[in-house]
Amino acid sequence: MRSTFRDAAHLLRPAALLLIGLAVFLVVRAAVIPKGFGKYGHYRAPFLETARSKPIHYAGQDACVACHDEEAKMRAAGKHAKVACEACHGPQAQHADDPTSLKPKLPDVATLCARCHEKDPAKPRTFPQVVTAEHNAGAACNDCHKPHNPHLD
Amino acid sequence: MEMNRRDLFRIGGKLLVLASAGATLEQIMGSEPAPEAYKMADHWWGMIVDIDKCIGCGSCVRACSNENQVPNGYFRTWVERYEVPEGYVNPIVTSPEGAINGFPLPKPTNFKAFFVPKLCNHCADSPCTQVCPVGATFVSPDGVVLVDKEYCLGCRYCVQACPYGCRYLHPETETVDKCTLCYHRITKGLTTACCENCPTQARQLVDFKNPKDPVHEFLRTHKVSVLKPQMATEAKVYYNNLDGAVR
Numbered sequence: 001m002r003s004t005f006r007d008a009a010h011l012l013r014p015a016a017l018l019l020i021g022l023a024v025f026l027v028v029r030a031a032v033i034p035k036g037f038g039k040y041g042h043y044r045a046p047f048l049e050t051a052r053s054k055p056i057h058y059a060g061q062d063a064c065v066a067c068h069d070e071e072a073k074m075r076a077a078g079k080h081a082k083v084a085c086e087a088c089h090g091p092q093a094q095h096a097d098d099p100t101s102l103k104p105k106l107p108d109v110a111t112l113c114a115r116c117h118e119k120d121p122a123k124p125r126t127f128p129q130v131v132t133a134e135h136n137a138g139a140a141c142n143d144c145h146k147p148h149n150p151h152l153d
Numbered sequence: 154m155e156m157n158r159r160d161l162f163r164i165g166g167k168l169l170v171l172a173s174a175g176a177t178l179e180q181i182m183g184s185e186p187a188p189e190a191y192k193m194a195d196h197w198w199g200m201i202v203d204i205d206k207c208i209g210c211g212s213c214v215r216a217c218s219n220e221n222q223v224p225n226g227y228f229r230t231w232v233e234r235y236e237v238p239e240g241y242v243n244p245i246v247t248s249p250e251g252a253i254n255g256f257p258l259p260k261p262t263n264f265k266a267f268f269v270p271k272l273c274n275h276c277a278d279s280p281c282t283q284v285c286p287v288g289a290t291f292v293s294p295d296g297v298v299l300v301d302k303e304y305c306l307g308c309r310y311c312v313q314a315c316p317y318g319c320r321y322l323h324p325e326t327e328t329v330d331k332c333t334l335c336y337h338r339i340t341k342g343l344t345t346a347c348c349e350n351c352p353t354q355a356r357q358l359v360d361f362k363n364p365k366d367p368v369h370e371f372l373r374t375h376k377v378s379v380l381k382p383q384m385a386t387e388a389k390v391y392y393n394n395l396d397g398a399v400r
Binding site for chain 2: 034037040041042043044047048050051052053054055056057058060061080082083084086087090091111114115116118120121122123124127
């Protein structure tokens, strides 16, 4: 028994060093690994919460329809029934939260209508298209077509 | 103790009243719908893009840009216009400013032409997340590929690894940025900004873990494909009627 530990004394110093090294490693490791890292995978789990908390800019059409009855009814009756309000009117979440804080601008009809309805062979055949230069001879689209329900009676 | 029939009924009746009162109380208290917290394990997000419906108006690009404050000249989603000559040699692909203002009048050709909207494919086995040296980009438990911009070094390794060219280095933060599938919207029950504003419903956000999602019926009844299936990235953006010329 005694012979086994005869030279134990000179092992104490490296053992102590090893322990100190291990302790330093553990302390540094705990300090540099961000909180929540590895909870779901090799990334910081709390970032998911950060990603979720970004502000919303498009309110969604349910919010629009909740107040704007008349326009909603008109739109629902025509071919634009499935076109979201904000696709033409732009992001209105601020307006939806507090209608007085932001008054939406009227869209510019000349560019707006043409973006979808200008003739292009790449568009689906069944989609209504016109060559604007021939179709309206410089007149504004909404002289004839009501944007919310563009069908002419 | 001796019990006659009358006692039995009395005790039984009391117990019955007590039990039903308890049940009613539990129904009143318990059935109050707690505000449904978002559970990541219940979702697996993806998208369907119907080429046959896309009109190349660029509404999705504008919506994405506004919703996510995408810097000018950079795109998380964009639309390409393909013109494919017979024989599929050198198709002409254009995407002026990512189609943020739609497309200009085309030069007349007799080529086959169509639009292809593109965005991050939110691959389940994505090369971009595999190459990140620090674990700043990852697939979330609900199947969205995200970049932790506070942890990203800006080494651009993932920008090179993405087979679809969907990542860019944000010029101000100098960290990598990309489509988040509007994670801040879809986790609150809204759809993405691009899907919300697509006037022809060419894009649809889908949840593969929701058995009632129309995606299951769609995939069963349509001929769909993902981009670059040979890369085996397990992309989750399915294209309906995708032409072979599309890269």
